[in-house]
Amino acid sequence: MDLKEKLLSSFMAFEERVDVDSDLHEVRTEAIKNFETKGFPTKKEEAWKYTSLNAVLKNDFSVFPKKENVVEYADVKKYFIHEIDTYKVVLIDGVFSSFLSSTTHEGVDICLMSSALTKPKYKEIVDTYFNKIANTEDSLTSLNTAFASEGAYINIPKGKIVDKPIEIMCFSTGNEAALMVQPRNLVIVGENAQVQIIERHQSLNGNPVLTNAVTEIFVQERAVVDYYKIQNDLQSANLVDNTYIAQKANSNASVHTFSFGGNITRNNLNFYHQGERVESTLKGITIIGDKQLVDHYTLVQHAEPNCESHQNYKGIFDDNATGVFNGKIYVEKEAQKTDAFQQNNNILLSDKATINAKPQLEIFADDVKCSHGCTIGQLDDNAMFYMQSRGIPQREAKALLMYAFSNEVIESIRIPELKNRITKLIASKLGVSMGFDL
Amino acid sequence: MLSIKNLHARVEDKEILKGINLEVKAGEVHAIMGPNGSGKSTLSSVIAGKEDYEVTDGEIILEGEDIGELAPEERAHKGVFLSFQYPVEIPGVSVTNFMKTAINESRKAKGQDEMPANEMLKLIREKSEMLEIDRKFLSRSLNEGFSGGEKKRNEIFQMAMLEPKVAILDETDSGLDIDALRIVANGVNKLRSEDNAVIVITHYQRLLDYIVPDFVHVLYNGKIVKSGGKELALELEEKGYDWIKSEN
Numbered sequence: 004m005d006l007k008e009k010l011l012s013s014f015m016a017f018e019e020r021v022d023v024d025s026d027l028h029e030v031r032t033e034a035i036k037n038f039e040t041k042g043f044p045t046k047k048e049e050a051w052k053y054t055s056l057n058a059v060l061k062n063d064f065s066v067f068p069k070k071e072n073v074v075e076y077a078d079v080k081k082y083f084i085h086e087i088d089t090y091k092v093v094l095i096d097g098v099f100s101s102f103l104s105s106t107t108h109e110g111v112d113i114c115l116m117s118s119a120l121t122k123p124k125y126k127e128i129v130d131t132y133f134n135k136i137a138n139t140e141d142s143l144t145s146l147n148t149a150f151a152s153e154g155a156y157i158n159i160p161k162g163k164i165v166d167k168p169i170e171i172m173c174f175s176t177g178n179e180a181a182l183m184v185q186p187r188n189l190v191i192v193g194e195n196a197q198v199q200i201i202e203r204h205q206s207l208n209g210n211p212v213l214t215n216a217v218t219e220i221f222v223q224e225r226a227v228v229d230y231y232k233i234q235n236d237l238q239s240a241n242l243v244d245n246t247y248i249a250q251k252a253n254s255n256a257s258v259h260t261f262s263f264g265g266n267i268t269r270n271n272l273n274f275y276h277q278g279e280r281v282e283s284t285l286k287g288i289t290i291i292g293d294k295q296l297v298d299h300y301t302l303v304q305h306a307e308p309n310c311e312s313h314q315n316y317k318g319i320f321d322d323n324a325t326g327v328f329n330g331k332i333y334v335e336k337e338a339q340k341t342d343a344f345q346q347n348n349n350i351l352l353s354d355k356a357t358i359n360a361k362p363q364l365e366i367f368a369d370d371v372k373c374s375h376g377c378t379i380g381q382l383d384d385n386a387m388f389y390m391q392s393r394g395i396p397q398r399e400a401k402a403l404l405m406y407a408f409s410n411e412v413i414e415s416i417r418i419p420e421l422k423n424r425i426t427k428l429i430a431s432k433l434g435v436s437m438g439f440d441l
Numbered sequence: 442m443l444s445i446k447n448l449h450a451r452v453e454d455k456e457i458l459k460g461i462n463l464e465v466k467a468g469e470v471h472a473i474m475g476p477n478g479s480g481k482s483t484l485s486s487v488i489a490g491k492e493d494y495e496v497t498d499g500e501i502i503l504e505g506e507d508i509g510e511l512a513p514e515e516r517a518h519k520g521v522f523l524s525f526q527y528p529v530e531i532p533g534v535s536v537t538n539f540m541k542t543a544i545n546e547s548r549k550a551k552g553q554d555e556m557p558a559n560e561m562l563k564l565i566r567e568k569s570e571m572l573e574i575d576r577k578f579l580s581r582s583l584n585e586g587f588s589g590g591e592k593k594r595n596e597i598f599q600m601a602m603l604e605p606k607v608a609i610l611d612e613t614d615s616g617l618d619i620d621a622l623r624i625v626a627n628g629v630n631k632l633r634s635e636d637n638a639v640i641v642i643t644h645y646q647r648l649l650d651y652i653v654p655d656f657v658h659v660l661y662n663g664k665i666v667k668s669g670g671k672e673l674a675l676e677l678e679e680k681g682y683d684w685i686k687s688e689n
Contacts, residue, residue, distance in 0.1 A: 389529040391513035394547040410533030
């Protein structure tokens with residue numbers, strides 16, 4: 004039985020455990036139908052031209068994990084930004100871990116999706132927001148929606164500035180021979196509210212994992228959201244991350260994606276503007292080698308006047324690694340005075356590494372400022388010589404240059420401890436320890 | 442201290458250095474002048490070990506050791522310093538951190554421990570004061586957004602920190618106004634000693650008013666065609682390079 008069939012029959016089993024009379028179930032039923040019709044994406048589709056899931060889908064993934072997988076904090080502490088206090092929503096093999104989590108209902112809701120989806124007091128909010136910005140035509144998003152049951156539920160009321168960052172952490176124990184997990188997160192940030200969120204998916208041993216995550220983020224007027232994704236998973240791990248962000252007037256949302264590891268990592272990042280003077284920031288650093296693949300597929304839908312979007316993606320590819328950057332900026336007729344900027348710079352360190360870069364601008368308004376730039380190159384020989392001539396050996400010089408190359412993105416991380424962590428990850432990725440903290 | 446014998450170098454198929462001979466003793470300042478395209482910058486790059494150039498013949502000997510086969514960083518560890526005409530910008534790495542890395546890598550190569558932090562700070566303070574460098578400047582990203590003068594001053598600051606045996610200043614005067622030129626030249630003069638040597642590469646004579654050379658060499662078409670004392674620079678200034686070209 005292939006994975007699609009397995010998922011379809013698992014859905015029937017899933018229906019026996021959930022309330023089939025709820026409104027939510029109608030959403031799920033629609034979603035599974037869409038997945039049944041479309042199936043997994045293939046390279047024949049333009050959006051998946053460079054990224055094939057075929058080999059990954061051949062694994063015999065378990066769809067429902069065992070319930071009792073336990074992880075000791077000491078064993079996973081290093082994956083958290085443990086230098087600071089954070090709220091935590093932690094899943095182990097797709098199941099909420101109350102032991103590792105640190106949730107709250109005091110003034111804000113930072114808790115688990117399963118409560119939100121089942122408890123009557125959340126029904127109104129779930130009806131208003133759940134699956135409302137996610138692309139219901141997308142087959143993998145639909146697949147997630149069909150099985151949506153656990154993840155983070157974050158609701159920040161009007162005017163509230165959350166006192167510490169929130170970490171959403173999804174561990175895979177590897178206790179299953181192969182596991183597919185589909186976390187579903189819903190984040191609502193009220194008017195003038197502010198929040199910082201860090202998301203990470205992490206396998207704890209080398210058994211294959213396929214994560215198909217969906218996150219919906221609603222950013223109300225004048226709200227500020229900083230979202231950071233750390234992707235440094237094992238070679239056995241595959242991630243399709245679907246993030247949908249709807250922004251109301253004068254809001255500011257940023258997503259930073261740090262991709263340093265994993266077999267296949269696909270980031271579908273979508274911004275939709277629903278008010279004027281919105282600011283959206285999409286930034287990423289990718290540093291990969293071996294046969295790893297990282298695919299950034301971004302969309303910014305400029306639908307209102309006077310909005311800005313800034314995209315800046317840096318990629319460093321070694322060995323047989325493959326990078327994909329597909330950045331689409333869509334400017335609707337009404338979206339006059341749009342300022343949309345997109346930059347994608349890549350360095351290839353090996354003859355066998357590949358980058359496929361494709362900026363796509365569709366502009367229907369006439370008074371806009373849109374720019375995009377894409378570069379693919381090697382490390383600057385002259386810069387290398389400069390550093391070597393000061394006594395810095397080739398390897399360290401290379402690392403310094405790559406760090407400098409990524410710096411624009413690192414600089415805009417607004418959590419100092421996270422910034423420190425990312426620079427350390429970069430240094431270890433580049434295989435150097437400098438005389439100072441990079 | 443530095444002895445260059447019959448040095449030939451080429452880039453791809455083009456021979457640029459066609460047999461350079463140069464003897465630089467400790468305590469001396471040598472100026473190498475010449476028209477554009479004569480091979481001045483190539484000579485400095487070849488001494489520092491830039492890999493774009495292929496040395497086809499000759500030797501580069503530093504304190505009795507042939508350094509011609511060494512990597513640029515190994516030459517740096519042995520005391521060669523090249524001040525760049527166009528210093529490279531390195532965003533995100535402060536001047537201080539860059540110097541820490543350079544000094545400690547050099548110490549590591551010599552089997553020494555890293556320089557203690559307080560000693561490093563003291564050294565940085567001392568050398569930056571000598572070159573009239575503002576402390577704030579040191580925490581800025583290396584060369585990023587620096588003016589031409591700041592870049593050159595920063596090169597000399599690095600030279601002061603690394604205390605090389607042979608410092609080659611490649612067109613250090615280019616792009617400098619007269620005040621910046623004076624500060625840079627004063628810095629170099631303060632760093633001169635009986636134990637080191639300086640090679641000044643320049644197109645114009647004006648830097649040599651401030652850094653007074655013991656010897657002046659004229660490089661033309663890949664060869665040193667004339668050598669003399671500091672008065673040769675003045676003669677060149679007066680007669681122009683056509684004088685050299687017509688003689689060769």
